[in-house]
Amino acid sequence: MADGVRENVARDETLLDRLQRTAFGYFLERTDPGTGLTADTSRDGSPASIAVAGFALASLPAAAERGWLSRADAAARALATLRFFWNSAQSEAPVATGFRGFYYHFLDMRTGLRAWQSELSPIDTTFLLAGGLACAAYFSEKSAEEKEIRALAEALYDRVDWRWAQNGQETVAHGWKPECGFLHYGWEGYNEAALLYVLGLASRTHPLTRGSFAAWTTTYQWENIYGHDLLYSGPLFVHQFSHAWIDFRGIRDRFMREKRCDYFENSRRAVQVQREYARRNPNDYEGYDENAWGFTAGDGPAPATLRVRGRERRFAGYAARGAPFGPDDGTISPSAVIASLPFAPELAWPAIRHLLERYPGLARDGRLTSGFNPTLAGAAPEGWTSEGSFGLDQGIAVLMLENHRSGLIWSLMRRCPAVATGLRRAGFRGGWLAS
């Protein structure tokens, strides 16, 4: 390797390490040591998010491997979280932590009880369980602590009544509330729920019906957009959240066999579409170009209609932004670019460098903001910038950087029987599943 290339690689590795470590720092700072719950955001009064707790759990093996935590410390943190969830109140009452093995989306950081009248959330519970299962796969030693981690992760998974969450339908309901019962719409179409169906299908206790995965895929749309054939979904998080856990390289379900593609390659194409959308920049937003993209669920300026440089613009707050159909208000999410590294490093790397060089204010103390909007002018070139940090942004960054650097999370989850079984039951074949 030539010296120049070696220097670039070393510099890139240093940058990745810094980004990943500062993102992981969010979990150290925002996790309650007693309950093991992690705050949804760093903002005052933020409740805990069970999905963020899942990302926090899954980041512990990476932290231990990289020496940011000792193995014992990482195990202790995992245990605190898993013990809390196992021992917390499961009941039909409006104030509880969960019901039927599922958990409410948001919990009070101090009491661990339902916050914000949030819904009992199958998808967020899925990310929580996946975090537990990642820990179970990593903490494989015979110590009492690591044995307990494995037992609790499996017990939590076994307790979930997936079949109940189908509410008699083929797809899984978006949620349930004590006040109104099931939300009347289900998880269908291409979205972040692949992991939900995989874990639900593999359950030893209350599995989803065999037809549930096929029902989820019924509304898939295989589209040619900007010359790329892909299973379309606008926001990048859809192409990343289940992929943070499952190594989709080379494994195919019926749909992907038909299309001669796989979900990993599909995420790569989604990056290409986002990049092309930003290059074309049909709405003339400031800063967009082939190295400035990243449209996903994340924080935004605020719901408002403003006249900016003679043009009326509508801005949103926290929203799922996407390309090319929108919604798009000029907000870019750096974490979506970071999380694209495993799929399209040759496109994501230039974008990461470009964003950090052009908009130095994106990283406060090294930690990336949830979103910024150069169209909405501020004091700095990045324009409006999201305050504080969001746990999901930091979580997806930690996990995808780890997958890009070492493949650790994918490797752990490949060893998880529930993942392999669920994938097979969903109809996946080939690749690492064949071995």
Added chain:
Amino acid sequence: MARVVSNSAADYDFVVLGGGAAGIIAAESAAALGAKTALIEERKLGGTCLNTGCIPSKTLIRAANAYAEMRGGSRYGARDLEDVVVDFPAAMERVRRVRDRILRRVAAPSLVLKSVEVHAGKAIFGGVDSVAVGGKTLRFKKALIATGSRPRIPPIPGLEETGYWTNESIFELTELPRRLLVLGGGPLGCELAQAFRRLGSQVIIVQREPMFLRQEERDAAQILSASLARDGVEIHLNTTVPRVYSEGGEQRADLLTDGDKRTVAFDGILVGVGRTPNVVGLNLEAAGVAFDRENGVRVDDFLRTTNPRVFAAGDACFEHQFAHIEAASSRIVVRNALKRGRYRVSGLTIPWCTYTDPEIAHVGLYVRQARETGIPIKTFTVLLHDVDRAVCDGEEEGFVKIHLKEGTDRILGATVVARHAGEMINELTLAIGAGLGLRSLARVIHPYPTQAGAVAMAAAAYLAGLQVKKRAYVLVPK
């Protein structure tokens, strides 16, 4: 079920129950074939579409769009007019004038001239081959039930007491409601929510489902949501209305969204939650015609009811309730009933359009329908922001999606979201109906620049894909 028996000579070859689009077209077509034809209508000729549906709504939408363009001139390099004063009575007066003008074309004297006997009154079947109207009994060889539909009124406590408008009454308004609550996010609700907002009402729209236009493509519904929000319509999806009531001199409604309750105030309610077929009170039992109150008259693929003498068409028997479907189905009935035809309704290629801004038009299969029946499908999508004319027009919001049977150029369906999607869908309807593939459309020269050029761009993308495959084959031969 009554047995179909007749011992008496018929007075008429063909009797049509209902003077809406389906009935009028059927009666005229039958008369043109030389059949002795009678048409029975209880109310005004012209039916829902002309009197209280498409025509008045499209006319009002045109006025609303004119005001929106006045306010938004800067999109086109003109000036926004800040203090536009809406003349609502003038807009409504034009609605009625336009309606009357079109009605003149289909008025009773014209039908009589075409040798159709028009009977005013309520039609009631007296048996398998007779129908009574105004004290007279008309015996028929064949009959058509084209009685249309009426607005479905949801059983919301307090709604009857508070009062409401439907499509049957909203176009008689002379004063703009300051605050309008729209129940239902289907075509009628979305079109009129946007129109009344653009005319100056504060509009709240409530939809039970997670998206508008439940059957349409998700991306289309999402664009519509964004468009309504941009106009200033207050949107409540996943929401029901448990009750409406008066309190403190104000009309109010409770809204329930995923268990969260809120209350809104309004000055008028527009109900647009669907339609109910007009099948009750016809004494269909006596005619041996099977039906149910929700779905209407039961028909086979030839539009024949359970009484082989009696056919049905339009809203009385179809889920899709559009005037052009009424027309197409009534033509099938005439050919099948009077010419011993074997035309099937499943053979129709039926487009439809919701006339919001942008419009949402569809023809053929949806992707979901294709996948449910195991048909592999691929969609070629062209965003309007890539269509030069749309950019010139400042109408870049939307797309053309053409669904092909994968591995072929056969067009199974298409969705267009564009300012004039209702016009653009025609080319694709023709292609499906005539069996033209996307490869054929690629050879059609489209004037440049037009928004319909998006169809040609989709065809070009299809051909480009073939080129890539061909190159791949050359590079990696078997």
